[in-house]
Amino acid sequence: MFFIKQELPINRQIRAKEVQLIGENGEKLGVISLEEALEKAEEKNLDLVLVAPNANPVVCKIMNYGKYKFEQAKKEKEAKKKQRVLEVKEIRVTPNIEEHDFGFKLKNAQKFLADGNKVRITVRFRGREINNSKAGEIVLNKFIENLEEVATVEKNPKLEGRNMFVILAKKAEK
Numbered sequence: 001m002f003f004i005k006q007e008l009p010i011n012r013q014i015r016a017k018e019v020q021l022i023g024e025n026g027e028k029l030g031v032i033s034l035e036e037a038l039e040k041a042e043e044k045n046l047d048l049v050l051v052a053p054n055a056n057p058v059v060c061k062i063m064n065y066g067k068y069k070f071e072q073a074k075k076e077k078e079a080k081k082k083q084r085v086l087e088v089k090e091i092r093v094t095p096n097i098e099e100h101d102f103g104f105k106l107k108n109a110q111k112f113l114a115d116g117n118k119v120r121i122t123v124r125f126r127g128r129e130i131n132n133s134k135a136g137e138i139v140l141n142k143f144i145e146n147l148e149e150v151a152t153v154e155k156n157p158k159l160e161g162r163n164m165f166v167i168l169a170k171k172a173e174k
Contacts, residue, residue, distance in 0.1 A: 008049050008050055008051065008065075009049075009050040009053070010047045010048060010049050010050070010065050011038060011041070011047055011048050012038075013050075014034060014048065014050050014058070014060065016034055016050075016057065016058045017033065017034060018031055018032070018033055018034065018057045019031070019032065019033075019034055019037050019048075019057055019058050019059070019060040020052075020055065020057050020058065020059045020060070021037050021040070021060055021061075021062070022051075022059065022060070022061040022062070023061075023062055024044065024046060024061075024062045024063055024064075031057055037060055037062075040062065041062045044062060046062050046063055046064055047062070047063060047064065047065040048060050048061075048062060049061050049062075049063055049065055049068070084116065086116070086117065086118065087117045087118070088117065088118045088119070088120050088167070089112040089117045089118070089119050089120070090119075090120045090121075090122060091105050091108060091109055091112075091119060091120070091121045091122070092122045092123075092124055093105055093121065093122070093123055093124075093139060094123065094124060094125075094126070094129070095123055095125060095129050095132065095133075095135035095136040095138075095139055096129075096135065097139060102139075102142070105121075105143075106143065106146055106147070109121065109143065109147060109151075109168070110147065110150060113147070113150050113151050113168065113169075113170045114150070114170075116170060117170075118154065118167060118168065118169045118170075119151070119167070119168045119169075120165055120166070120167050120168075121140060121143050121165060121166050121168070122163050122164070122165040123136035123139055123140060123163065123164045123165070124162065124163055125162045125163070125164070126162075130162055133159055133164060136157075136159075136164040137157050137164065140157045140164065140165075140166045141157070143166070143168075144166065144168070147168060149171075150170065150171060151168040151169060151170060151171060152168065152169055152170075152171050152172075153166060153167075153168060154167040154168060154169045155167040
């Protein structure tokens with residue numbers, strides 16, 4: 001069950017002497033006393049809802065509050081459904097990666113980017129490989145070069161401990 005975040009004051013919960021009244025079809029009915037506004041709402045079997053508490057005088061609207069809450073909850077649910085959680089997919093390679101392995105990892109990176117995810121390519125140095133960190137940078141630059149049509153570099157190659165990584169994101173469509 002979904003609920004709207006903010007409950008609006010309705011009917012007798014409203015604490016104002018005068019209100020700017022808006023009818024159920026959106027027409028302005030002018031500034032009238034709260035009692036008159038409540039009577040008009042009761043005549044139509046609808047609720048008087050405070051929609052703008054900071055205005056002077058406060059703005060109230062005649063509407064079916066239950067239906068309004070349901071519509072708002074439906075909109076929120078729909079908005080939540082359209083949200084996409086962005087993932088960072090990681091591809092690990094070594095500084096002396098073979099050509100076939102490189103092609104395979106490159107294809108995976110392209111697939112991840114096409115799905116709208118970010119890709120973090122990590123070169124892991126083992127043993128004495130750390131002394132030749134330039135080789136890792138060459139591998140990362142080769143990835144960047146091969147993916148430049150579909151991706152932009154979000155974070156340049158950076159060495160952290162025994163790992164060097166780069167983060168790529170899908171290019172924005174024009």
